[in-house]
Amino acid sequence: MNEFYEFSLRVFEEFPQLFIITTSLIVLCHYLIIKKQTYSFLDPLCMFVCFNSFAMVTVFFVSVFRKDVTIFIDLAFFNFLFFLPGLLIKPIKLNQFRVALLSLRTQPEYMFFTFNAAIFIFSTIILWVVKGIPIFSEDPSYAKVAIYQNGFGIIRYIHFVLPIYLTMYSFMDLILSERKKTSISYMFSTFILLFCFVFFIFSSAKTSILWALFSFALINEVFSNNRYYKRINKIKLILFIFSIGIVFLILMLSDTRVGGDVLERLFVLLGVRLLASGDALFFWYNFDLSEKMSSINILEYLFSPLMGMFGISSHEYSLGVSAMNVATGFPLGAFGPNAQLPLVLGLAFGPFRFFMAFFAGCLLFYFRNYTHLLIKKMGGGGQLFLHCCSFTAYIYILI
Incomplete structure (x- = not known):
């Protein structure tokens, strides 16, 4: 290169x-x-x-x-x-997606979500325990690719598909839920959303957090009548600024060939x-x-x-x-x-x-x-x- x-x-x-x-x-x-x-x-x-x-x-x-x-x-x-x-x-047309996504608010679909969440969590933990966490490596930018070598290629496909789906579904479940915050299912969706967010940060992909923000934005706009709409928009802006900071951090950690002051x-x-x-x-x-x-x-x-x-x-x-x-x-x-x-x-x-x-x-x-x-x-x-x-x-x- x-x-x-x-x-x-x-x-x-x-x-x-x-x-x-x-x-x-x-x-x-x-x-x-x-x-x-x-x-x-x-x-x-x-x-x-x-x-x-x-x-x-x-x-x-x-x-x-x-x-x-x-x-x-x-x-x-x-x-x-x-x-x-x-x-x-x-x-x-977001109203058509609203109708379609509402059709996923069933017990079988929640079980499908739970099954995929289990696959994602266990495969990610196994990968990180065996190969390490990319963000903590000497070269995070390279580690995000090398971590899937030597037999872990199938987890790459899991990470390619499931995190966005799980983020979208768990976020939708939380903002539309009428369950008590102390219920097991509510706490499980919250845990999955937080785990996905941690994954996006620790994966060391420079734009990873943006994918979580895309999920928030889509669900929030599709269900724009939810009671948290304005608050979520403010959180999105904060996370967007935070994601830019993560990009700068990974760039600084991954490349030491450029001289000059920090801003340059x-x-x-x-x-x-x-x-x-x-x-x-x-x-x-x-x-x-x-x-x-x-x-x-x-x-x-x-x-x-x-x-x-x-x-x-x-x-x-x-x-x-x-x-x-x-x-x-x-x-x-x-x-x-x-x-x-x-x-x-x-x-x-x-x-x-x-x-x-x-x-x-x-x-x-x-x-x-x-x-x-x-x-x-x-x-x-x-x-x-x-x-x-x-x-x-x-x-x-x-x-």
């Missing part, structure tokens, strides 16, 4: 003002496209757009340094087609982290990897993590890590860039990637806005789907 790190430092040393101007314009353009689709500033779609914008800024400076504007135009056109369905598909270090480290939203695209465009990497089978690629988890096939390295290896010769390992959609579709479909970008955008906004139908039909399973395929927008940033 040294090439990307040096590239990022060069951006802030030579073009700090251009960085700010370019970022502001790209974020504004993205927001204008998806504005009617959002329900709160803590809508995950807003964070997705923010990080996607910084990925575009990364590619913009690749174009600047290489004096090749076609690089940036290629990604800008790809992103425009991906977000275009946000203008065409009807916006999300924080600005540069945060900037490098934001530009890292496009680290895979940096390698893809800067090293012309479309000519150097072999094509992939999209279905085999998409299902390889699941197949690898059950031992059907091998899934050792992500496509982003492979791209970094081809570009720089950096050894293959578990730590490295996530393979973003332009890279994946470029290797899978070549010149047809633009059409597939529009198709992927349609899937994102359709699933995001209509998963209330799945919640009604599938119950808690539908709520898990709501997390996995809709609100977190993983279809683009972690594919």
Whole structure:
């Protein structure tokens, strides 16, 4: 990753003002496209757009340094087609999700919640006892990835899915509950909510607490007539500020290569982290990897993590890590860039990637806005789907 790190430092040393101007314009353009689709500033779609914008800024400076504007135009056109369905598909309707989520207020659904909570708690405790807690390691940023190596890959999938579902359900159960605060079920939901919050902090993922805030925001807006609505909004703001502090703390603990006073270090480290939203695209465009990497089978690629988890096939390295290896010769390992959609579709479909970008955008906004139908039909399973395929927008940033 040294090439990307040096590239990022060069951006802030030579073009700090251009960085700010370019970022502001790209974020504004993205927001204008998806504005009617959002329900709160803590809508995950807003964070997705923010990080996607910084990925575009990364590619913009690749174009600047290489004096090749076609690089940036290629990604800008790809992103425009991906977000275009946000203008065409009807916006999300929270009242429909209210009806769907209320259907989960049954004893069987609470048992489903309890069962998943038990799996999450025991697997997390086992992992932390055996491998340690990431936030307390020498390099928290690396530890959050390395902790799942050597046989703990299945827990990574548990952590990928369950914390958000459990946070959403327990929070909904608490704000809608008419039970006494001393009842066992009320205290259990409170414990699960607190355990999830502790997990988000100790996982050392820089944006982890934001996922808890997204859950609070969604449930609070869906049930905006709850008696705690205004109080929760104030708590959300406090937690948002706290989450930013956690990001700065992890950055300071994980990277000691930047000198200067504290404020200067924080600005540069945060900037490098934001530009890292496009680290895979940096390698893809800067090293012309479309000519150097072999094509992939999209279905085999998409299902390889699941197949690898059950031992059907091998899934050792992500496509982003492979791209970094081809570009720089950096050894293959578990730590490295996530393979973003332009890279994946470029290797899978070549010149047809633009059409597939529009198709992927349609899937994102359709699933995001209509998963209330799945919640009604599938119950808690539908709520898990709501997390996995809709609100977190993983279809683009972690594919």
